[in-house]
Amino acid sequence: MSPTNGENETQPLLNGHHSQNEDQEPEILSFSQDDPENPLNWSLSSKYLQTTLITFFALTCPLASSITAPATPNLQESFPGSTRQSIIAGQAVFVMMLGIGPLFLAPMSETFGRRPVFLICLAGFTILQIPAGLAPNVGSFIAVRALAGFFGSVGVANGGGTISDIFERRERAKVLGVYLLGPLLGPSVGPLVGGLIVGGTGSWRWIFVLTGVLGAVATVVGWFFLFETRAVTLLQKRQRELERSNPGKRYVVEGMTDQGLLEKIKGNSTRAVKILMTQPIVSTMSLYQALVFSSMYSLYSQYTSIWSAPPYEFSKKQIGLTYLGPAVGFIICAVFIVLFIDKVYGALAERNGDEGQPEYRLPMANIGAVFLPISLFWFGWAVEKNAPWPVPVLATMLFGASQVSIFNCVQTYYIDAYEDNAASALAAGAFLRSIVGGIVPLFVSGMFEKLGYGWGMSVFGFLGVLLMPAPAVFYWIGRRGTEDGAYS
Incomplete structure (x- = not known):
């Protein structure tokens, strides 16, 4: 289905080109069902090209969030007087901005279109890699990293909207499964790449040469191959062309509102916070994602200390290679989820008289619910x-x-359950998980020093056990929210 405005990103446009009393009333512009310019009617090759691009964007920017983790000792040496916590703060502010950015960038894309927001943010992210790599002190390093995180959040902010623009609901789950690999795999690949760079060159500054090159590639490729996918923006272009060729005749794009950008930002932000605070399933599952992100970034921030100490005593290159563990787990499980999430949904819908429900996206999250605490206890x-x-x-x-x-099933659930406000539901989850995922690693060093890695990781493990029933519970009781109008 196709987005229309900030209040209802995925509501389908009415079909057809029609007018009411053309002499007095403006002609209403909308996409007909078979209009070739409608993004929903594009060829599969065009749709897959857009999906590949936004997945690359969503991989590149979050990759930069954790790429400095193996270089923490090197950064401390370069910035006299800095502490381990202040260096980790450079990662923390980046991660937090990945959650704050979508509150602003999503409504901007609803005002100016997906393509310009993508390109401007990718260019900004790329340029900011230069001062990050040349930072003379830890203060400037943290400030630049915060700005880079804001611009880099565009992949998280607009990726889901782009997929909703070009794929029907029945097609979306598998495509989202591929796209969501980006923001998940990026933070795991980042330290792997960072460890290899620091181990090979001995300097952390080369890290930002790589992220700058990746950002430049993303910007250039996006300039040539990223299309505008937002239906209203495309219809506005058609409106301008018709007004030039038919002077004196008025045209109005269906779905357009007079709401300004500031009102959209305020509405998007307050709506996201309202959903987060009033919808139990969003608050609980967002808290679940926050646990995943905080444990992930906490773990990665300790990798150098863990693997460089006895009995392992790994080199920086070897430490980098240890990040292949979660990356391999990501890929194997992602393939499994992509292959079976629609089959599970279809089987459950068939048992319900062919009526699908958003909760049918949740059963496969129980796999992660069991694996998460086991893996945390096991590692610690x-x-x-x-x-x-x-x-x-x-x-x-x-x-x-x-x-x-957990991440894939929950994100797909948000889009299905909060279809009219999917962007806000996704922004709510991104905000909470990124804020918590950024702040918690700043304090875990002291916890591990006091408790050791066994009990320290067990703290995260016990939280995982506490939240383990959530996907199953909301699978059974979630539909009550629909009956009460919670999804509206």
Whole structure:
């Protein structure tokens, strides 16, 4: 289905070109069902090209959030007087901006279109890699990283909207499964790449050469191959062309409102917060995602300390390679989810008289609900007991699989359940998980020093056990929210 405005991003446009009393009333512009310019009617090759591009954007920018993790000791040496916490703050502010940015960038894309917002933000992200790599002190480093995180959040802010623009509901789950690999896989691939760069060059500054190149590639490729997908923006272009060729005749784009950008930003932000605070399933599942992100970034912030100490004593390159564990888990589970999420949905809908429900996206999240605490307990106590390195690495594979299972199913659920306000529901989840995921790693070093890695990781594990029933519970009781109008 096709978006119309900030209040209702995915509401379908009425079909047909029609006018009422053409001499007095403006002609209403909308896409007919078979209009070739309607993004829903584009060829599969064009749709897959757009999906590939936004997945690349969503991978590149979050990759930069954690790429400096293996370089923490090097950054401390470069910035005299800095502390480990202040260096980790450079990661924290980036991650937090990944959650704050969508509150602003999503309504901007609803005002100016997807393409210009993507290109401007990608260009801004690319340019900011230069001062980040040349930062003379930790203060300027943190400030630049915060700005880069804001611009880099565009992949998270607009990716889901783009997919809703070009794919019908029945097609969306698998495509989202591929796209969501980007914001999940990026933070795991980042430290792997960062560790290899620092281990090979001895300098953290080369990290930002790479992120700058990746950002430049994304910007240039986007300039040539990224199309505008928002239906209202395309119809506005048609409106201008018709007004030029038919002077004196008025045209109005269906779905347009007089709401200004500031009103849209305020509405998007307040609506996201309202959904987060008033919808139990959004608040609970967003809290679940926050646990996933906080444990992930906390774990990654400790990797150098864990793997460089006895009995492992890994080199920086070897430390980088340990990040392959969660990445492999990501990919294996993502393939499984993509292959079976629609089949599970279809089977449950068939049992319900062919009537699908948003909750039918949740059963596969139970896989991650079980894997998450197991992997956290497993990793923490394997490291605490100095187990051979393959033992904790295998735990991280299970950890990566749990993240994909929870994240993918929950995001797809949000889009199905809060269809009219899908952007706000997604922004609500992104905001909470990014804020928590950014702040928690700043404080875990002290916890691990006091409790050790066994009990320290067990704290996250116990929280995982506490939240484990959530997907199953909301699968059974979630429809009550629909009956009460909670999805409206």
